[in-house]
Ligand SMILES: C=C1C[C@]23C[C@@]1(O)CC[C@H]2[C@@]12CC[C@H](O)[C@@](C)(C(=O)O1)[C@H]2[C@@H]3C(=O)O
Ligand SMILES: O=C(O)CCC(=O)C(=O)O
């Protein structure tokens with residue numbers, strides 16, 4: 001989930017005019033989860049883009065809005081308070097330092113476990129609320145998103161004619177599943193010189209190691225994906241939909257001497273500029 005009060009680029013009038021932002025791409029595959037024939041479209045989207053948009057999902061807007069407003073409150077807290085909920089190793093608040101490789105981004109984030117027993121105390125302390133309120137908001141959202149993800153993974157298995165069709169979804173349902181929930185916030189950059197000098201970017205180019213990543217943002221542009229032809233394109237934002245990215249664990253490469261006939265492409269993501 002991504003939170004930002006305004007499209008990132010609007011914060012920077014200079015950047016807005018000079019930044020070479022790729023043009024918006026309006027042909028991202030759209031999967032309607034209410035239609036049974038979507039399974040073949042999912043396979044095709046995975047092969048051609050490694051990325052697609054999901055509509056008519058059953059994740060209640062109420063769960064999304066509740067969690068989003070808690071996240072906005074958290075990120076609006078003073079930095080020394082937020083740092084008390086860090087570091088993000090593996091779960092907690094992180095600021096600019098992304099992952100274990102020393103990557104730096106213009107982003108702050110919270111990494112959470114999707115386990116329903118996860119301890120929310122340090123986040124609740126920052127917000128000055130009862131941890132159970134945060135737990136309820138996160139669990140409602142995560143359970144609904146997991147349910148949708150399992151549905152998508154089962155449709156994908158069906159589309160690929162893989163049996164049993166829960167081959168992927170059972171990994172997500174496993175109690176020991178290592179799925180993570182990440183909340184990213186791209187704050188405005190007050191120092192334009194710093195932004196230009198360091199060539200800062202929200203979250204640099206990368207692939208996700210998981211089976212799939214499920215992305216949702218408020219009405220904010222910035223997400224870019226890499227096409228097969230080597231062009232980076234901007235994904236038009238849509239706060240009512242989810243975007244699915246094929247992760248490294250799902251990607252299968254076609255080898256000349258093997259029986260694999262499928263190539264599930266993984267797209268490099270994400271430059272949130
Ligand atoms: C820059 C990075 C952070 C990340 C590991 C990576 O090298 C590339 C993917 C990132 C990601 C995205 C999904 C999850 O939030 C995450 C925990 C993961 O497994 O891959 C993060 C990694 C991270 O924050 O350490
Ligand atoms: O913030 C985003 O839009 C996506 C960030 C991302 O790729 C990630 O957290 O793995």
Ligand SMILES: [Fe+2]
Pocket residue numbers: 206207208213269270
């Ligand atoms: Fe990612």
